[in-house]
Amino acid sequence: MKLTLELAEKIAAAAIQKASEIGVPMNIAIVDEGANLKSFHRMDNAWLGSVDISIKKAKTARFFDMNTGEIGKLSQPGQPLFGIEHSNGGLISFPGGVVLKSGDEIIGAIGVSGGSVEQDHEVASAGTSAI
Amino acid sequence: MKLTLELAEKIAAAAIQKASEIGVPMNIAIVDEGANLKSFHRMDNAWLGSVDISIKKAKTARFFDMNTGEIGKLSQPGQPLFGIEHSNGGLISFPGGVVLKSGDEIIGAIGVSGGSVEQDHEVASAGTSAI
Amino acid sequence: MKLTLELAEKIAAAAIQKASEIGVPMNIAIVDEGANLKSFHRMDNAWLGSVDISIKKAKTARFFDMNTGEIGKLSQPGQPLFGIEHSNGGLISFPGGVVLKSGDEIIGAIGVSGGSVEQDHEVASAGTSAI
Amino acid sequence: MKLTLELAEKIAAAAIQKASEIGVPMNIAIVDEGANLKSFHRMDNAWLGSVDISIKKAKTARFFDMNTGEIGKLSQPGQPLFGIEHSNGGLISFPGGVVLKSGDEIIGAIGVSGGSVEQDHEVASAGTSAI
Numbered sequence: 033m034k035l036t037l038e039l040a041e042k043i044a045a046a047a048i049q050k051a052s053e054i055g056v057p058m059n060i061a062i063v064d065e066g067a068n069l070k071s072f073h074r075m076d077n078a079w080l081g082s083v084d085i086s087i088k089k090a091k092t093a094r095f096f097d098m099n100t101g102e103i104g105k106l107s108q109p110g111q112p113l114f115g116i117e118h119s120n121g122g123l124i125s126f127p128g129g130v131v132l133k134s135g136d137e138i139i140g141a142i143g144v145s146g147g148s149v150e151q152d153h154e155v156a157s158a159g160t161s162a163i
Numbered sequence: 164m165k166l167t168l169e170l171a172e173k174i175a176a177a178a179i180q181k182a183s184e185i186g187v188p189m190n191i192a193i194v195d196e197g198a199n200l201k202s203f204h205r206m207d208n209a210w211l212g213s214v215d216i217s218i219k220k221a222k223t224a225r226f227f228d229m230n231t232g233e234i235g236k237l238s239q240p241g242q243p244l245f246g247i248e249h250s251n252g253g254l255i256s257f258p259g260g261v262v263l264k265s266g267d268e269i270i271g272a273i274g275v276s277g278g279s280v281e282q283d284h285e286v287a288s289a290g291t292s293a294i
Numbered sequence: 295m296k297l298t299l300e301l302a303e304k305i306a307a308a309a310i311q312k313a314s315e316i317g318v319p320m321n322i323a324i325v326d327e328g329a330n331l332k333s334f335h336r337m338d339n340a341w342l343g344s345v346d347i348s349i350k351k352a353k354t355a356r357f358f359d360m361n362t363g364e365i366g367k368l369s370q371p372g373q374p375l376f377g378i379e380h381s382n383g384g385l386i387s388f389p390g391g392v393v394l395k396s397g398d399e400i401i402g403a404i405g406v407s408g409g410s411v412e413q414d415h416e417v418a419s420a421g422t423s424a425i
Numbered sequence: 426m427k428l429t430l431e432l433a434e435k436i437a438a439a440a441i442q443k444a445s446e447i448g449v450p451m452n453i454a455i456v457d458e459g460a461n462l463k464s465f466h467r468m469d470n471a472w473l474g475s476v477d478i479s480i481k482k483a484k485t486a487r488f489f490d491m492n493t494g495e496i497g498k499l500s501q502p503g504q505p506l507f508g509i510e511h512s513n514g515g516l517i518s519f520p521g522g523v524v525l526k527s528g529d530e531i532i533g534a535i536g537v538s539g540g541s542v543e544q545d546h547e548v549a550s551a552g553t554s555a556i
Binding site for chain 1: 383
């Protein structure tokens, strides 16, 4: 299955609804199978610095086909991937980037930034439920 | 007037409809008053290289409060602004970036990329009609 | 309220006066609501490397609407935002960046660099008292 | 003679006064002998994209100890310095960058951006008259 713009918009809408429910304005980026940006939405009053972070979270998740928080565990001082954030023009390795799957097939990723990392992950996960 | 996400989505929808009518899949980026990305949509089968171009067109239009094609006339060899594209991390100075206005007030800009520059400009202009 | 150049100059003057009182030459950057540079002053004999740091501190504070030292607590190894400095072309997450507010409204941020982080924060805070 | 902050502020004030007289809001950057930023002012309603351009003009003028328009003549297609703008993280080679001199000694440079290149150069030149 391909990540169409129609599907990306459904995913973004589900994420925005969750963000509205928890009362935290978010930046929401979605990339496709090729890790190229498909859609982006900045909710009103969401952090400006999270534009770039949400996009980098989505790319990071698709770059390594795992949620960004998993990479962050491996990139701590003393861990095997320490410093990986220096690659690819900058990665973000804390939670909020989640792989988008259709069954077992990875079709892209969503990156969310604007709240605590737990909130970011919750909103990103809500987006995936729209697939 | 502030460029809300709701308004940005209306502008993007009007641009997407025009792109569909002329049968050219487009990348559509919208920035706010501060030249920060507000929304982005890549239509299915639109050029991947136009993700960055559409965003740069929107920023360029807001950076100088004029449509990008106007800057391009001035940045040709021998013209007054030759080489301006080297600033601001890269500008795009051919048509497709259009200022968003509410009356006389500039509230942001839209950048479109995916077809000929005439088509890009036509689709961006269609977006502005939604304000 | 908009951050005018007149107001930015008052803020910078208050910061420079405090820096003079404590005898530490400083770099002082001010950004507006859109995180775009509004004014910059490098006092005589202030560190050259702090030109960029002061600008990044101001941007970082406005990017996340909090003082830079708060972000630094969260970006330590093992903390939730470890590695956030890799975003937005480079952030600075130690003290010296302070949000500028008019009542509850955020109108920009000031970034100060040139002394200890405590001194930087003190001078930035002195700047805010001019609003 | 060293370019003190006091002198830089006098130069900036003279430039701002000229910009006000001709009714064009400008970005005004001043660098010192080491081509490092000393002061910057963005007048209200001046172009956002000219923040970077004014700084690059000031640096370019000091990098080569000549006004930026002189470099632009040499960087046209077919001329000896074609493409020089790719160096130093991006140069700006059209008018508006002017060397600051005390007698025969170069003490820095001023870069102005926000109007036509003739206006930019006029305002930069007005700044130099304050030395």
